[in-house]
Amino acid sequence: MESARESPLMVTRSLAQLLERDTVKVELIPEKKGLFLKHVEYQITSQRFKISVYRRYSDFDVFHELLLQRFAYRMVPALPPKRMLKGVLTSSSDREFIEGRRRALCRFLNLVARHPFFSEDELVKTFLTFNGSDVQNKLREAFKKTGDEFMTSKIATQAKDYLPTDVQAQFSSSRELIRNIFSSFLKLRERVERMAERSKDNATDLLVLGRELSTLGSDTSPVPPLASANSTWGTLRQSLKGLSVEFALLSEKSAQQGKREEDDVVEKLHFFLDVMQSYKDLCERHEKGVLHEHQRALQKYGMMKRQMMSATVQPKEQVSVEQLESRIVQQENAIQIMELRNYFSLFCLHQETQLVFTYLHVASHILGALVNSQVQGHREMGEVWNDLPPKLSSLFGGGNGVPTPPLTPQ
Numbered sequence: 572m573e574s575a576r577e578s579p580l581m582v583t584r585s586l587a588q589l590l591e592r593d594t595v596k597v598e599l600i601p602e603k604k605g606l607f608l609k610h611v612e613y614q615i616t617s618q619r620f621k622i623s624v625y626r627r628y629s630d631f632d633v634f635h636e637l638l639l640q641r642f643a644y645r646m647v648p649a650l651p652p653k654r655m656l657k658g659v660l661t662s663s664s665d666r667e668f669i670e671g672r673r674r675a676l677c678r679f680l681n682l683v684a685r686h687p688f689f690s691e692d693e694l695v696k697t698f699l700t701f702n703g704s705d706v707q708n709k710l711r712e713a714f715k716k717t718g719d720e721f722m723t724s725k726i727a728t729q730a731k732d733y734l735p736t737d738v739q740a741q742f743s744s745s746r747e748l749i750r751n752i753f754s755s756f757l758k759l760r761e762r763v764e765r766m767a768e769r770s771k772d773n774a775t776d777l778l779v780l781g782r783e784l785s786t787l788g789s790d791t792s793p794v795p796p797l798a799s800a801n802s803t804w805g806t807l808r809q810s811l812k813g814l815s816v817e818f819a820l821l822s823e824k825s826a827q828q829g830k831r832e833e834d835d836v837v838e839k840l841h842f843f844l845d846v847m848q849s850y851k852d853l854c855e856r857h858e859k860g861v862l863h864e865h866q867r868a869l870q871k872y873g874m875m876k877r878q879m880m881s882a883t884v885q886p887k888e889q890v891s892v893e894q895l896e897s898r899i900v901q902q903e904n905a906i907q908i909m910e911l912r913n914y915f916s917l918f919c920l921h922q923e924t925q926l927v928f929t930y931l932h933v934a935s936h937i938l939g940a941l942v943n944s945q946v947q948g949h950r951e952m953g954e955v956w957n958d959l960p961p962k963l964s965s966l967f968g969g970g971n972g973v974p975t976p977p978l979t980p981q
Contacts, residue, residue: 589929593620595615595680596618596677599614599673613626613627613673613676622702624699624702626698630706630707633710641719643916644857644918646853646923648678649845681842734914739917746854749927757844759840760841767837770829774826781822784814813962817959828952835944839933839937842933843934857916857917
């Protein structure tokens with residue numbers, strides 16, 4: 572066993588190094604044919620390669636499928652769901668879906684482009700830089716030249732030598748810890764999303780409140796003689812219209828607060844949970860894929876051995892015995908390869924677990940963004956609210972423009 576410093580098992584990159592590897596922007600370019608939207612195109616710009624290319628969702632789909640084949644033992648982020656667009660793009664739900672998918676595709680590409688074992692791969696470079704019209708065939712050609720990671724890795728056949736003796740125990744404890752963190756942050760995201768919705772709802776309410784004040788202030792109906800003697804409604808009414816400006820400003824500030832919560836906090840939570848989900852998917856692939864195939868190969872081998880013993884006890888034709896012996900040798904080779912793949916899968920899983928723990932530092936970025944958004948939002952809203960009492964006083968007279976005696980019993 573090599574030292575931790577020299578072992579290829581260790582992933583020593585910090586969060587800052589991962590984030591600095593590349594920044595990929597995904598911009599929406601809707602292409603319209605007549606009145607109907609035929610498809611959505613995305614402009615992909617890689618800061619690292621300093622180039623922009625254009626991709627459709629189907630290109631992402633092929634790229635994702637090939638990544639899963641190439642890196643079956645690594646964290647490959649999931650793609651957002653595909654939904655066919657129908658008719659003219661006018662409804663807010665369609666627009667929200669398209670924008671949500673654009674953001675998800677952006678997170679997907681950034682996680683892939685920053686992954687230490689993906690970033691130098693020909694598949695990734697092709698997707699981010701190829702400017703031709705047939706990127707899907709180009710991606711398939713790139714995959715055919717390499718095959719899956721096990722076939723090209725220099726240490727695939729020696730992976731067992733680098734694994735700690737308690738690798739299964741480490742994996743189980745790490746997986747349980749990550750599962751608990753994932754569960755908690757799913758709940759956090761739900762709450763922050765509700766906060767952002769409340770800010771947007773508050774913006775709507777403030778805007779409506781301001782419009783109603785403006786409507787009242789714009790009313791030119793004469794005050795009846797019966798009320799004019801003791802009522803100041805005519806003067807009061809003229810003052811209300813001026814307040815609508817402040818409420819419109821409060822609405823704008825509240826809407827900005829909701830956007831900050833979405834862009835700065837919710838989006839970071841999406842990114843963080845994308846990492847967690849891809850790790851969960853990887854663990855399931857490991858258990859249902861390599862381990863299951865290994866078990867099936869062993870069962871098939873045992874069945875062949877029993878058939879061989881039966882053929883030895885009850886002699887059959889020489890040709891059939893030789894064929895059975897040949898099949899047993901082939902199955903032994905298959906089992907040996909499956910065992911090597913199993914150890915390589917554990918090797919990769921150990922590295923991916925380290926990556927997840929590196930990404931856990933994103934939690935501090937999330938909480939920092941949450942605090943900053945609240946501080947900025949409450950400060951900006953507070954400044955506008957604090958400007959209102961003096962204005963109320965000048966408009967309506969009195970201390971704060973608000974009755975000091977209680978209007979109802981306390």
